[in-house]
Amino acid sequence: MTTLTVEANNLTRIYGGREAVSDVSFTLSKGEVLGFLGPNGAGKSTTMKMLTGNLAPSKGSVKICGVDMIENPKEAKALIGYLPETPPLYREFTVDEFLAIAARLHGVSGKHIKTAVQRAKERCGLTEMSKRLIENLSKGYQQRVGIAQAIIHNPMVVILDEPTVGLDPIQIRDIRALIKELGGEHSVILSTHILPEVEMVCDHVQIIDKGKLVFNGSIDILKQQRHGNKLLIGLAKPPANDELLKVPGVEAVEALPNGLLRVRYTAGKAPAEALVQAAVSKGWGLHQINPDQTSLEDVFVQLTYQDAAA
Amino acid sequence: MILKVARKELKSVFASPMGWVILALLQFGFGTYFLNGVNEYFEVMSGAIRPAERTGVTMFIGQSVFGLASFVMLFSVPLLSMRLISEERRSNTLPFLFSAPLSLTEIVLGKFIGLVAFLSILVAMIAVMLCTLNAWADVDFGYLFSNVLGLWLLVASFSALGLYFSSLTAQPVVAAIITFIALFGLLIVDRFLTGDETSVANYLSLMHHFQPFARGLIDTADITYFLLFIVTFLTLTVRRLDADRLRG
Numbered sequence: 001m002t003t004l005t006v007e008a009n010n011l012t013r014i015y016g017g018r019e020a021v022s023d024v025s026f027t028l029s030k031g032e033v034l035g036f037l038g039p040n041g042a043g044k045s046t047t048m049k050m051l052t053g054n055l056a057p058s059k060g061s062v063k064i065c066g067v068d069m070i071e072n073p074k075e076a077k078a079l080i081g082y083l084p085e086t087p088p089l090y091r092e093f094t095v096d097e098f099l100a101i102a103a104r105l106h107g108v109s110g111k112h113i114k115t116a117v118q119r120a121k122e123r124c125g126l127t128e129m130s131k132r133l134i135e136n137l138s139k140g141y142q143q144r145v146g147i148a149q150a151i152i153h154n155p156m157v158v159i160l161d162e163p164t165v166g167l168d169p170i171q172i173r174d175i176r177a178l179i180k181e182l183g184g185e186h187s188v189i190l191s192t193h194i195l196p197e198v199e200m201v202c203d204h205v206q207i208i209d210k211g212k213l214v215f216n217g218s219i220d221i222l223k224q225q226r227h228g229n230k231l232l233i234g235l236a237k238p239p240a241n242d243e244l245l246k247v248p249g250v251e252a253v254e255a256l257p258n259g260l261l262r263v264r265y266t267a268g269k270a271p272a273e274a275l276v277q278a279a280v281s282k283g284w285g286l287h288q289i290n291p292d293q294t295s296l297e298d299v300f301v302q303l304t305y306q307d308a309a310a
Numbered sequence: 311m312i313l314k315v316a317r318k319e320l321k322s323v324f325a326s327p328m329g330w331v332i333l334a335l336l337q338f339g340f341g342t343y344f345l346n347g348v349n350e351y352f353e354v355m356s357g358a359i360r361p362a363e364r365t366g367v368t369m370f371i372g373q374s375v376f377g378l379a380s381f382v383m384l385f386s387v388p389l390l391s392m393r394l395i396s397e398e399r400r401s402n403t404l405p406f407l408f409s410a411p412l413s414l415t416e417i418v419l420g421k422f423i424g425l426v427a428f429l430s431i432l433v434a435m436i437a438v439m440l441c442t443l444n445a446w447a448d449v450d451f452g453y454l455f456s457n458v459l460g461l462w463l464l465v466a467s468f469s470a471l472g473l474y475f476s477s478l479t480a481q482p483v484v485a486a487i488i489t490f491i492a493l494f495g496l497l498i499v500d501r502f503l504t505g506d507e508t509s510v511a512n513y514l515s516l517m518h519h520f521q522p523f524a525r526g527l528i529d530t531a532d533i534t535y536f537l538l539f540i541v542t543f544l545t546l547t548v549r550r551l552d553a554d555r556l557r558g
Binding site for chain 2: 049052053054055056073074075077078080082084085086088089090091092093097101102104105106107149
């Protein structure tokens with residue numbers, strides 16, 4: 001049975017007559033990781049602020065595990081862990097002190113605070129930094145403290161606004177692993193600019209542009225759009241295009257400026273083997289054959305700019 | 311929950327040297343005045359022959375110490391209150407409190423109580439210092455109590471006002487300056503309109519309501535004034551923070 005952890009209905013936010021977010025609706029079930037994509041200023045952070053009760057929506061409603069954010073903010077907020085764009089850190093405290101305060105304010109009972117702090121530190125790789133002042137930590141470690149305070153009370157829903165900004169590649173890998181792990185028992189919403197990240201950790205993707213949802217669906221749909229039915233082949237002595245079109249499955253051939261050929265084929269009939277055989281028997285001088293992947297960036301650009309193009 | 315926020319605030323005052331330095335410096339000032347008061351008392355009283363010229367030791371020393379305290383608080387409360395909200399605004403830590411399961415009232419009350427708790431340490435130390443006189447004289451505890459209560463209410467009102475101005479801006483220094491000017495204005499507003507005992511300015515002046523306490527008179531009207539003053543500014547602060555949530 002799937003339980004809905006987040007329900008957003010027609011979320012709209014108007015700033016001075018301009019709709020920063022308009023009519024965003026979605027649901028999230030337990031154990032899912034939702035990726036929020038969008039160019040700068042698209043309304044990602046605004047949406048997240050509304051989800052966490054930091055900003056009142058002009059229209060629409062948010063429900064966390066069935067609890068309405070506007071009517072019962074305290075109960076709803078207790079179910080959320082939130083890392084804003086800039087990690088909210090009290091720089092004068094040590095990591096331990098800060099996490100203890102975070103646990104206490106999120107209603108972790110007195111005797112469980114120590115274990116909660118310990119657990120959050122282990123999960124975010126902060127154990128070594130316990131006694132250091134947050135002020136003196138590097139940007140990456142500060143980011144980790146930010147994530148630690150968001151998961152300290154074991155919330156149902158974890159909302160992370162650009163969690164991997166400012167981290168080095170190894171840390172990014174750790175944090176992605178952590179997000180995947182969190183996705184097991186909690187629901188996670190994260191926003192990011194880094195597209196491969198979405199592919200790696202998310203089950204669901206939403207692309208938001210100019211305040212509107214332009215794509216909402218499973219990551220597989222996005223991947224399908226990415227792996228079009230195309231092959232990229234390099235031939236030293238390319239024959240006429242007609243020759244290539246005779247290979248079963250090939251629909252179209254297009255010469256690219258870098259000397260390669262892009263072969264479009266019928267879905268489900270990958271002609272790679274037939275192409276290689278033909279190339280060998282006819283001496284075309286095959287030196288390269290690859291599936292042609294549209295990069296996620298291209299898909300993203302297609303989706304976010306289709307309005308402008310139309 | 312309110313106390314958890316208060317505890318956080320108190321901890322943050324003592325996390326930096328700031329809290330300790332203020333405590334030490336102010337206590338040094340009060341201590342000096344106290345000692346001077348004791349010395350002067352003997353000089354003045356040995357010259358006072360007629361009974362009418364004589365005043366009690368509590369009143370003599372209390373007047374100078376509490377007079378200094380109310381004056382010093384005018385400067386130190388804005389310095390302490392300035393960072394309560396504006397610092398959080400500047401370093402983007404407000405979302406931390408807003409997304410915790412706390413109501414705005416709890417956040418504001420917590421911050422207020424945290425600051426008042428810190429200032430209460432100062433007030434309590436003054437009280438203890440004056441109580442030590444009891445070792446060789448009879449302290450007028452009634453007079454002392456009225457002064458301590460008055461100072462405490464005054465300081466709490468300062469804090470409420472400071473908290474409000476701190477919520478208006480993201481610059482702690484601006485908050486401190488506005489708070490100081492506002493407090494100064496409220497303290498001296500009755501000076502400009504002397505003579506007319508019934509004028510509105512008299513009702514508004516903080517000093518006007520503090521003076522009865524300093525004379526040893528506890529008047530419920532004055533207590534009500536201070537409480538209303540505090541409630542007004544705390545309510546305004548809650549409304550200001552709510553506007554953040556509504557307008558963004």
